[in-house]
Structure formats: C-alpha cells, structure tokens
Amino acid sequence: MSAPAAAPAADASAPDQTFLTDVLAGLSGDPKSLPCKYFYDAAGSRLFEAITALPEYYPTRIEAAIFRDQAEAIARFVGPGAVLIEFGSGNSEKSRVLLDACGEYVGALAAYVPQDISGPFLETVARRLRNEYPGLPVLPIIGDFTQPVTLPDLPPHRRRVGFFPGSTIGNFGPGAAAKVLRTFHDAVGPGGGLILGADLIKDGATLEAAYDDAAGVTAQFNRNLLTRINRELGADFPVDRFRHEARWNAEQSRVEMHLVADAPRTVTVAGRRFDFAEGESIHTENSYKFSRETLHALAAEAGFTIETIWTDPREQFAVAAMTA
Numbered sequence: 527m528s529a530p531a532a533a534p535a536a537d538a539s540a541p542d543q544t545f546l547t548d549v550l551a552g553l554s555g556d557p558k559s560l561p562c563k564y565f566y567d568a569a570g571s572r573l574f575e576a577i578t579a580l581p582e583y584y585p586t587r588i589e590a591a592i593f594r595d596q597a598e599a600i601a602r603f604v605g606p607g608a609v610l611i612e613f614g615s616g617n618s619e620k621s622r623v624l625l626d627a628c629g630e631y632v633g634a635l636a637a638y639v640p641q642d643i644s645g646p647f648l649e650t651v652a653r654r655l656r657n658e659y660p661g662l663p664v665l666p667i668i669g670d671f672t673q674p675v676t677l678p679d680l681p682p683h684r685r686r687v688g689f690f691p692g693s694t695i696g697n698f699g700p701g702a703a704a705k706v707l708r709t710f711h712d713a714v715g716p717g718g719g720l721i722l723g724a725d726l727i728k729d730g731a732t733l734e735a736a737y738d739d740a741a742g743v744t745a746q747f748n749r750n751l752l753t754r755i756n757r758e759l760g761a762d763f764p765v766d767r768f769r770h771e772a773r774w775n776a777e778q779s780r781v782e783m784h785l786v787a788d789a790p791r792t793v794t795v796a797g798r799r800f801d802f803a804e805g806e807s808i809h810t811e812n813s814y815k816f817s818r819e820t821l822h823a824l825a826a827e828a829g830f831t832i833e834t835i836w837t838d839p840r841e842q843f844a845v846a847a848m849t850a
C-alpha cells in the first residue's frame with residue numbers, strides 16, 4: 527500500500543459515516559464531484575501501483591531518476607545528523623534513496639520519522655527498515671498530513687527535514703496546497719527543510735495520456751471509486767456506464783479526471799436518488815501541475831524559501847529543496 531493520498535480526519539468509530547457524508551455532499555453539488563482521497567482502498571492502492579509502471583505515467587519514474595541522479599546533492603541539503611520526516615510515507619520506498627545517500631555522503635541521520643494513516647502497516651515498514659538500516663532510529667507516527675503534526679520524542683537540536691514526494695501536493699488546489707505546506711513548515715521549524723516532488727506543466731497530449739493510458743488501468747482506477755461506493759455505501763452505480771475521461775485544464779494548470787454518464791441515469795446512494803443527464807460528469811480528481819514560478823510562489827506562501835529545484839533533462843518533473 528503506497529497510496530499517497532490523505533485520509534479524512536475520520537472519527538475512527540464511524541469511518542463509513544464520513545465517507546457517506548462526503549459522497550452525498552459531492553453528488554449533491556453542481557457540478558457533481560467526489561473526493562479523490564477515497565480512491566485508495568485495497569483495490570485502488572493496487573491499481574495505483576500498476577499506474578506507476580505504465581509507459582504513459584512518467585511522474586514516478588522520472589522522480590526516481592532525479593532522486594538517483596541528485597542523491598549526493600539531496601543528501602547535502604538534508605545535512606549530517608538531521609531528522610528526516612516523510613509525510614504520507616506508505617511503504618517508505620522513496621526514502622530509501624535518501625537514507626542510502628545520507629549514509630554514503632554526509633553521515634548517518636539522527637532519525638527517520640515515517641508518518642502514515644495506517645498504523646499496522648507503519649509498524650511493518652518500520653520493522654523492516656530497522657533491520658535494513660541498523661543504528662538508524664525509525665520513529666513512526668500515525669497521522670493524516672492535512673492535520674497538524676505531533677512529532678515523537680526526537681533527539682534535541684537537530685535539523686528537521688520534511689519529505690513529500692510523488693506530486694501528491696498536486697491533488698490540492700492552490701489555497702489548500704499552501705495550507706498543507708504550512709503544516710510541514712510548522713513541523714520542521716525555523717531552519718528546517720522540505721524536499722517536495724512536483725509534476726511540471728507540459729504539453730496537453732502528454733498530460734492527458736498519463737491519465738488516460740492505452741491499457742485502461744487509470745480508467746479502472748477511476749471507476750473503482752464507484753465500485754467502492756456501491757459496496758461500502760449500498761449504492762447502485764452501473765459502473766461500466768460511466769466513461770473515464772482525463773482533461774487538461776490549461777487555465778487552471780490541472781489534469782481533471784471525470785466519470786461521464788453514457789445516458790440519462792438515476793443512481794441511489796443510501797436511499798437518496800441522484801439524477802444524471804446524458805454526458806453529465808462526476809469530477810473525481812484534480813492533479814495540479816507546476817512551473818518554477820508557481821513552485822516559488824507556493825513555497826513562499828507557506829513560509830519557505832526554495833534553495834534548489836532539480837529536474838530531469840526534459841524538465842518534466844521537479845524536486846524542490848526549500849528552507850523554513
């Protein structure tokens with residue numbers, strides 16, 4: 527499960543209630559929408575893994591190449607004896623390059639702090655990391671990165687560096703993205719750092735293909751949200767009557783995913799009826815794309831100053847290092 531999206535700040539005793547409330551609110555809107563954080567049930571997380579291996583979906587591969595190519599520079603930015611905090615850590619796979627590079631070029635970290643919403647999974651990952659990095663304190667914290675971070679007992683007087691890869695930040699609109707980064711800013715404190723992965727603006731055809739692959743995996747990922755709503759909320763969406771669509775919205779710098787009704791339809795969710803006109807869509811995701819300029823502006827809004835932006839030769843993806 528390397529699902530990168532935020533979970534709701536759910537009341538643990540009533541997670542279905544939050545899901546239901548969010549779904550009913552989204553389907554009552556005009557235009558209709560659903561929160562993309564609900565993509566990541568077990569099936570959705572597996573489908574997202576499959577997406578990252580698709581030829582059209584370049585972000586994961588290019589970001590990994592940047593981490594490899596710039597490992598030494600990134601390690602020097604983190605600095606010796608720092609605490610590395612990964613927000614929404616999943617399987618912590620992307621941190622390994624950083625952990626290795628810090629060990630090789632600048633000396634061991636003081637601690638690695640993976641933060642994720644899934645407690646049992648976090649413990650499994652932490653155990654594995656402790657085995658593979660003997661001597662590295664791994665201090666997991668359960669949490670949702672859209673909420674203020676409660677840090678564990680950390681070695682005092684250490685530089686803290688946040689890590690937020692994968693362009694997960696792109697799922698948030700401009701205001702919400704600044705708020706998320708402000709949370710990280712407060713967690714790392716003055717003089718702390720943040721390493722942020724962000725997808726860059728490029729031609730619409732490349733962007734739309736990345737979100738509408740030939741094998742139809744992204745379509746399955748998108749429709750799985752309706753399957754999940756049917757199963758968990760007792761709804762009756764005719765799942766394959768909703769067409770997957772990816773649209774590059776250049777004005778707003780975002781790829782939108784939609785599910786479009788093939789004909790007039792009425793769907794019932796928990797006893798409430800929702801009417802769809804033919805061609806009416808449910809807006810299921812925004813994936814914002816950035817430029818150097820918008821990254822600088824976003825960082826500044828959250829109290830950070832960007833020191834370096836590393837990219838690939840074709841400037842498809844950016845890894846920004848910033849200081850609080």
Ligand code: AVJ
Pocket residue numbers: 530531577585692693694696697736737744811812813
């Ligand atoms: C995990 C949010 C970075 O927006 O590219 C992939 C999710 N959606 N294909 C992205 C996603 C459709 C992904 N993020």
